[in-house]
Amino acid sequence: MTLNEDTDPTPGRIERAPERDTGTSSEPPRILVVEDDDAIGEELAAILQAYGxxxxxxxxxxxxxxxxxxxxVDLVILDQWxxxxxxxxxxPQMRAVTPAHIVILTGNKAESDRIVGLEVGADDFLQKPISGRELVARVRAHLRRQAPARPAAAEPPAPAPATTAERWRVAEGARRVLGPDGEPLPLTGTEFDLLMALMETPGEPVDRAVLSQRILKRPYRPEDRAIDNLVHNIRLKFGGERGASVITTVRNKGYAFTGFPGAV
Structure with a gap:
């Protein structure tokens, strides 16, 4: 079983939460549960539905x-296997097509898998077995940290900004970067943190060791390519050559944020 039966009631007896955080949308959040074990998948879905x-x-x-x-969808719960x-x-295929938070459900305790997962697109890992209460708490926490993936139907579109520079907008509370069309870039949480760290000192290089300690919470090693891979992914999401102009490599010093594409 995925859920911790010692600490969690059966889905039919879970107490409904008095309120939920779903952003500004009037609709309940849509959670995609990807699980090939029918019993586990049904149990996860039942618990989420019991909490609205x-x-x-x-x-x-x-x-x-x-x-x-x-x-x-607003969030994906994805079984690793x-x-x-x-x-x-x-x-990365899923991350490229949705800004929704992706939470990996796994029975694998290997740290290497968690690190790889966070670098290629996951926002969180849940270790099996997990109680229904923790599952709901983690899902709610992620929903609070992001703007709704599905805007409220009654919300009018924002007027187009006057200049290209104004079209790029950072919504720090929602942890998103909005492009000229108003759509968010599909950045992972780790990629967003790295971009924000570089934007604090635009034009000034930030050393890989500093970025590794701050973003990945671990010391930098010369053979460690994690920061380089994150920068590569961010550049790709900004689009080809345009991405290379957003974050530049400063030889022997690190990386520097030099502006959004087309900014003046």
């Missing part, structure tokens, strides 16, 4: 990607 959330369940990777393409598919190896 919409739970959509699928059992394989392809169905998960189709569900995201069909309708935006879906049959023979290790979700960590294909996670």
């Amino acid at each position: 959330m919409q739970a959509l369940r699928v059992a394989d990777w392809d169905s998960a990607m189709q569900a995201i393409a069909a309708a935006p 879906l049959g023979r598919v290790d979700a960590l190896t294909v996670l």
